[in-house]
Amino acid sequence: MKLYNYFRSSASFRVRIALGLKGLDYDYAVVHLTRDGGQQFTAEFRALSADALIPVLDDEGAVLTQSLAIIEYLDETHPQPPLLPATPLERAYVRACALAIACEIHPLNNLRVLRYLVHELAASEEQKNAWYRHWVEQGLGALEARLVAERRCGRHVLGDAVTLADVVLVPQIFNAQRFDCRLDHVPTIMGIFARCMELPAFIAAQPSRQPDAQ
Amino acid sequence: MKLYNYFRSSASFRVRIALGLKGLDYDYAVVHLTRDGGQQFTAEFRALSADALIPVLDDEGAVLTQSLAIIEYLDETHPQPPLLPATPLERAYVRACALAIACEIHPLNNLRVLRYLVHELAASEEQKNAWYRHWVEQGLGALEARLVAERRCGRHVLGDAVTLADVVLVPQIFNAQRFDCRLDHVPTIMGIFARCMELPAFIAAQPSRQPDAQ
Numbered sequence: 001m002k003l004y005n006y007f008r009s010s011a012s013f014r015v016r017i018a019l020g021l022k023g024l025d026y027d028y029a030v031v032h033l034t035r036d037g038g039q040q041f042t043a044e045f046r047a048l049s050a051d052a053l054i055p056v057l058d059d060e061g062a063v064l065t066q067s068l069a070i071i072e073y074l075d076e077t078h079p080q081p082p083l084l085p086a087t088p089l090e091r092a093y094v095r096a097c098a099l100a101i102a103c104e105i106h107p108l109n110n111l112r113v114l115r116y117l118v119h120e121l122a123a124s125e126e127q128k129n130a131w132y133r134h135w136v137e138q139g140l141g142a143l144e145a146r147l148v149a150e151r152r153c154g155r156h157v158l159g160d161a162v163t164l165a166d167v168v169l170v171p172q173i174f175n176a177q178r179f180d181c182r183l184d185h186v187p188t189i190m191g192i193f194a195r196c197m198e199l200p201a202f203i204a205a206q207p208s209r210q211p212d213a214q
Numbered sequence: 215m216k217l218y219n220y221f222r223s224s225a226s227f228r229v230r231i232a233l234g235l236k237g238l239d240y241d242y243a244v245v246h247l248t249r250d251g252g253q254q255f256t257a258e259f260r261a262l263s264a265d266a267l268i269p270v271l272d273d274e275g276a277v278l279t280q281s282l283a284i285i286e287y288l289d290e291t292h293p294q295p296p297l298l299p300a301t302p303l304e305r306a307y308v309r310a311c312a313l314a315i316a317c318e319i320h321p322l323n324n325l326r327v328l329r330y331l332v333h334e335l336a337a338s339e340e341q342k343n344a345w346y347r348h349w350v351e352q353g354l355g356a357l358e359a360r361l362v363a364e365r366r367c368g369r370h371v372l373g374d375a376v377t378l379a380d381v382v383l384v385p386q387i388f389n390a391q392r393f394d395c396r397l398d399h400v401p402t403i404m405g406i407f408a409r410c411m412e413l414p415a416f417i418a419a420q421p422s423r424q425p426d427a428q
Contacts, residue, residue: 050363051314051356062303065360066317069309076302088290089276095283100265102313103280107321116348121335134330142265146279149264 002027004048004056007210009033010106010171011067012055016210017167018071020201022078026057030212033111068102071164083164090158093150097143097157097165101172105139109175129179136181140172144186153188155195162196170196174207215240218262218270220247221424224320224385225281226269230424231381232285234415236292240271244426247325282316285378297378304372307364311357311371311379315386319353323389343393350395354386358400367402369409376410384410388421 003019003026005012019026031054032039039045040052048063049056057064057073064070075083084091107113109132117123117131152158157165173193176183183190196202207213217233217240219226233240245268246253253259254266262277263270271278271287278284289297298305321327323346331337331345366372371379387407390397397404410416421427 047363050359051318051353053318064303064306064310066310066313068317069306069313072309073302073306076305088287089278091290092278092283092287095286096278096280099280099283099316103282103317103321104265104267107317108327113322116345117335120344120348121331121337121341123335127335130334131330134334139265145264149261 001025001060002029002058004029004031004045004058005054006031006033007207007213009054010175011053013171013174013205013207014067014167015055015057015070015074016205017170017201018074018083020205021081021083021162021167022074024074024078028211031056032212068098068164068168071167075164081161083162083167085158085161085163093152094158094163094165097146098168100139100143100146101168104142105135105172106175108135109179132179133181136172136176136179137185140176140181140183140186140189143169144189147188153192156192162199166192166196169193170202215274216243216272217241218243218245218259218272219268220245221421221427223247223268224389225267227385227388227419227421228281228381229269229271229284229288230419231384231415232288232297234419235295235297235376235381236288238288238292242425245270246426282312282378282382285381289378295375297376297381299372299375299377307366308372308377308379311360312382314357314360315353315382318356319349319386320389322349323393346393347395350386350390350393351399354390354395354397354400354403357383358403361402367406370406376413380406380410383407384416 001024003015005015005028031045040054046052049065053065055067055070057070064073071083084094114128117128123131147153147157154160156162157169169189170193215238217229219229245259254268260266263279267279269281269284271284278287285297298308328342331342337345361367361371368374370376371383383403384407
């Protein structure tokens with residue numbers, strides 16, 4: 001398998017964690033989002049990913065896109081350890097927690113969105129950062145409220161086993177910390193984050209450990 | 215089952231289509247996003263959905279959030295007709311097409327995001343509409359390129375059967391039309407849209423047919 005990705009991309013980070021949890025080796029292909037005007041825009045990469053988005057997983061010639069779809073695929077083709085729980089209701093809960101980040105927080109803070117704010121809407125650095133923090137702090141606050149209300153957390157989002165929800169949560173916290181977002185209102189989430197970051201697959205997948213981290 | 219939703223919400227529209235395709239009856243509970251300052255912000259609704267987002271599905275007391283998680287749940291608990299194909303690779307493709315809309319287009323054009331642009335960034339009506347159209351036109355263009363390159367379309371996104379990808383695509387086109395987005399660059403998508411809109415479940419789920427459409 002070959003993963004086209006970038007050390008700082010949180011969607012890439014999610015897939016690296018999942019590959020690590022499954023114990024799968026992969027080639028690391030760098031798609032540097034800011035070098036050469038953005039390596040995601042080359043014709044070569046666009047032939048793999050029409051929307052110029054990473055990560056892309058090449059599994060023996062089959063090209064997979066969208067981090068959540070890739071992780072579900074890895075979970076179906078390499079079931080151990082499972083990243084989704086056994087019952088439909090629990091799976092729906094784990095997917096909803098993952099989507100609360102992947103659909104409600106992360107898309108608003110993508111590099112291309114921040115660029116649009118600056119270039120098209122003339123947002124100042126301060127306004128850009130306020131935008132970033134607003135969606136992260138509000139989105140994580142809503143997820144915290146859900147986790148507390150549901151009372152289903154153990155060491156992780158659902159009980160004591162790592163699931164897709166933890167895999168999506170951890171990269172979002174890295175982003176939040178990088179942009180100095182407030183996190184003191186989400187203690188449940190930060191506890192889960194700390195416990196994830198004790199695990200080898202999460203440690204190895206973090207941005208600073210990647211070959212393109214300079 | 216009871217669906218908390220709003221006629222114009224495209225995430226709600228997705229779930230209504232899925233319920234219709236599965237032949238499931240449900241109570242329609244209106245959460246009007248602009249009346250009473252936004253009925254999603256009431257304490258009663260927030261007890262169901264901490265992030266004040268619709269749709270929410272109540273299945274005999276089990277509360278489900280996030281439209282894609284709800285649809286996967288419905289597909290697992292009511293397998294006929296399937297909304298995901300049989301093989302992991304095909305499932306990954308269908309999920310990726312759905313996520314290309316649900317993560318890359320729709321989150322940027324949510325009501326709360328448009329409000330932030332206007333209220334916090336002082337965007338003009340023209341700038342707000344340009345923002346909306348930019349993400350819709352670019353996102354659909356990228357999806358069109360993918361569909362053309364993959365050559366897997368038949369009557370629908372994958373072959374001739376309706377999948378999750380069609381269920382997510384159709385509401386996005388309704389939104390695009392409502393905001394006068396350019397659509398002449400996505401003929402493959404518009405063909406699929408037209409064929410979906412011949413089917414009773416899609417027709418019945420459209421905004422104008424809902425009880426709160428005034």
